[in-house]
Amino acid sequence: MPLVNMKKMLIDAVDGGYAVGAFNILDYNSMRAVIDCAKELNAPVIVQTSVKTVKLWGQKAMASWARELCDSCAVPVALHLDHCTDVDYVAQCIDHGWSSVMIDASAQSFETNLEWTTRVVGMAKPHNISVEAELGAIVGVEDDIFVQERDAHLADPDLSEQFCQAVDIDCFAPAIGTAHGIYKGEPVIAYDLIESITKRTRIPLALHGGTGLSDEVFKKCIALGCAKINISTQLKHVFIDSFVEYVRDHSTEYNPLKPLASQYDALKQNIAEKIILFGSAGKAGQEKM
């Protein structure tokens, strides 16, 4: 099937009490691992691309990989642009075929954030493309966005409600205590804040900074309304470690396809564990396209 946006898959996830995994890919091999894994598990899935990764390969190439991989696939796949801080770049990705985009104007004032998000929604909706926006500041490094702990702040429930009433977004990413990168200590998740934002916005929430959270934390966040869970850092580690370990263990072998195959298998295994944990395995059949 063609690429789909993430609106319906996230509403279905909220209704069904599960979450859809949004996996950050790095190249064709990792994109293939995500989509093949979703196919095998009959799960809806979000292929997530950071702006830096898109700039490396080019929009045309990445969109064509995704289209080609989805053509032969019966599960719903969204191609989503992660944390884009540039409205013009979002427009270019929409032109090239992304089915979903995130505008991250969380570093701007509330008014500017709302204004940029409204512009993106205006560009995206006529093309049936879903939009995610962020409020508050999620600590850590994501792409070129660096938020220090002292600058991080959680989303305010009043402002969250105001924001989501003012603009028609499909997924909302409030800062609720998770962090990008690797956790240094036990993360303090503001569960009460997730609950209150879910009740007041009625929009599926995105959980950023999924790497390193315990199974229990994931389950609790899903039960409170997190319908999209981002996994990025973990896959970066698996991507490098699996390749390096294969080469280290087969140091006389110079067949590049073998470490690539090993990398693909390792990524797929990690992605499968998350899809099963999030409860989205077997849920693709429930999608009515």
Ligand SMILES: [Zn+2]
């Ligand atoms: Zn993020």
